Amino acid sequence: MTLKVIIAGPRGKMGSEAVKMVNEDSDFELVACIDRKHNERGYENPDVQALNIPVFAHAEECFQNVKADLLVDLTVPEVGYEHTKAALQNYIRPVVGTTGFTDEQLSELISISREMKLGGIIAPNFAIGAVLMMKFSQMAAKYLPDVDIIEKHHDNKLDAPSGTAVKTAEMIQKTREAKKQGHPHEKETIDGARGADHDGMHIHSVRLPGLVAHQEVIFGGPGQTLTIKHDSYNRKSFMDGIRFSLKKAMEMDELVYGLENIL
Numbered sequence: 001m002t003l004k005v006i007i008a009g010p011r012g013k014m015g016s017e018a019v020k021m022v023n024e025d026s027d028f029e030l031v032a033c034i035d036r037k038h039n040e041r042g043y044e045n046p047d048v049q050a051l052n053i054p055v056f057a058h059a060e061e062c063f064q065n066v067k068a069d070l071l072v073d074l075t076v077p078e079v080g081y082e083h084t085k086a087a088l089q090n091y092i093r094p095v096v097g098t099t100g101f102t103d104e105q106l107s108e109l110i111s112i113s114r115e116m117k118l119g120g121i122i123a124p125n126f127a128i129g130a131v132l133m134m135k136f137s138q139m140a141a142k143y144l145p146d147v148d149i150i151e152k153h154h155d156n157k158l159d160a161p162s163g164t165a166v167k168t169a170e171m172i173q174k175t176r177e178a179k180k181q182g183h184p185h186e187k188e189t190i191d192g193a194r195g196a197d198h199d200g201m202h203i204h205s206v207r208l209p210g211l212v213a214h215q216e217v218i219f220g221g222p223g224q225t226l227t228i229k230h231d232s233y234n235r236k237s238f239m240d241g242i243r244f245s246l247k248k249a250m251e252m253d254e255l256v257y258g259l260e261n262i263l
């Protein structure tokens, strides 16, 4: 059975890769896109226009007019949340890469999916290497509880810390005794010098042109450190995870947060 897919954010760095991936896979049919600026002067996108499929500025209009099995959302948090909620309410399974959702938004979306008995996935990182980095970090934290996370991304990224860094810290939190790291009386002489604090762990966000998506998780212990590192050099690194999730979502009756839940 060919799966009918809608993509939100088709002109984006991720969305444009997802359009290619879906179009190149005979298991999928791209049936529509959601693009807020479609056909606005200066936002024409020949790749999207060449698809000869309907493009809608608003999700609800798209879902009311197009029959689809799945939504891929690769936009921004504000609309990604709305798109995901509307998809579930229209019996469309969401596969969401957009990051920056709040805990409350994630909980609400999961409860809606449970009511609808409709599966899907929200994953801050669809690269298998990144998911392994998070799982290995969770394992290491049991033995080396002092950890700093350094995430490095391109300088067009809107949210900081990255969704991957927050997810890594959340996974570590499950296996590590909470602790405050560093000197108990340490003082930041410049605000933010020690980075973001998540359950006593520090997260540092680098934004520079030339970067794509990179993260190091550094564990410190007596006389040693352990560094677990992942690099995405281009956005093809995420496409296998999205492809796998699209197919897997069809078998699921609940929305999950994180690719590790379906591997």
Ligand SMILES: NC(=O)c1ccc[n+]([C@@H]2O[C@H](COP(=O)([O-])OP(=O)(O)OC[C@H]3O[C@@H](n4cnc5c(N)ncnc54)[C@H](O)[C@@H]3O)[C@@H](O)[C@H]2O)c1
Pocket: 009, 010, 011, 012, 013, 014, 015, 035, 036, 037, 074, 075, 076, 077, 079, 096, 097, 098, 099, 100, 123, 124, 125, 126, 127, 163, 238
């Ligand atoms: N899960 C993953 O593996 C993964 C990988 C890379 C990026 N991301 C996330 O995916 C999202 C998109 O990343 P990107 O690099 O493609 O960003 P981008 O800025 O290149 O693309 C964002 C897209 O969203 C659209 N958009 C922006 N504001 C909008 C609005 N108000 N309404 C509707 N559409 C809107 C833009 O038109 C664009 O097409 C980000 O949240 C990023 O963190 C996730």
Ligand SMILES: O=C(O)C1=N[C@H](C(=O)O)CCC1
Pocket: 099, 124, 125, 153, 154, 157, 158, 161, 162, 163, 164, 165, 212, 213
């Ligand atoms: O390019 C981005 O933006 C990315 N965001 C994800 C995150 O916020 O963790 C990870 C992949 C790249």
